[in-house]
Amino acid sequence: MYVREAHPTDEWQMKSNLKDKDDVCYAQPKNLEQRLAIANDFTKRFKYPLPFGIDDMSNAAESAYSAWPERIYIIDESGRIAYRGGMGPFNYKPEEAREWLSARYGAVKREAPKTPADAATTSTSGAAAPTPVAPSTPAPAAPAK
Amino acid sequence: MNRFWKWTGGVLGALLVAAFAVLSYIAGSPKDVYGMVRYALPHMHRGTLKVGSDAPDARIVALDGVSRFHLRERTHERPLVLVFGSFT
Secondary structure: OEOOOOOOOOOOOOHHHHHOOOOOOOOOOOOHHHHHHHHHHHHHHOOOOOOOEEEOOOOHHHHHHOOOOOEEEEEOOOOEEEEEOOOOOOOOOHHHHHHHHHHHHOOOOOOOOOOHHHHHOOOOOOOOOOOOOOOOOOOOOOOOO | OHHHHHHHHHHHHHHHHHHHHHHHHHHOOHHHHHHHHHHHHHHOOOOOOOOOOEOOOOEEEEOOOOOEEEHHHHOOOOOEEEEEEOOO
């Protein structure tokens, strides 16, 4: 889910963006067309394989989920929050969500990324891979078979 | 009394300088401290959603820029993992 840029050129640009070999330098989008252009660049450049949505200029999703700059949630089948990740970048921990899903539905075999572009699909912000930690949200027991 | 205020001011000043130095170290540079305070902190919120809360709905734009869908349309059949982020 694409939300407001975290480190655009006209706000708080990080030095790491300038050094990034992929040249991730964008100004904060002022309209939906600009958001669409950046989102499409991202998905094409990294061959992003997952369904992708864009928060509109009212930032409704970002506000509802306190999602900026990055965050992970899992909504269960009943439409309730089942997992709430911490605020990124320091508490953005995909491993926690993966552990939650594994505990609930069983482990999924994952192939090691073959290229940097493949690896980039696991994070939309370029944040360093966090160290696995115990999930902050206890995963429910796997359903009885 | 005058001496008390001098000490108080000195200690507070030293604390401010120390806090700025620590923030500069964490953020990377003094300029990054400004960026963090000016642009990041106003948008960073822990939020009130908790595990078990009803997931808020939101109208989302698809990549084609034309289609719209509601998050609620994507739930109920199976879990929905929402990964929020941006490019930069």
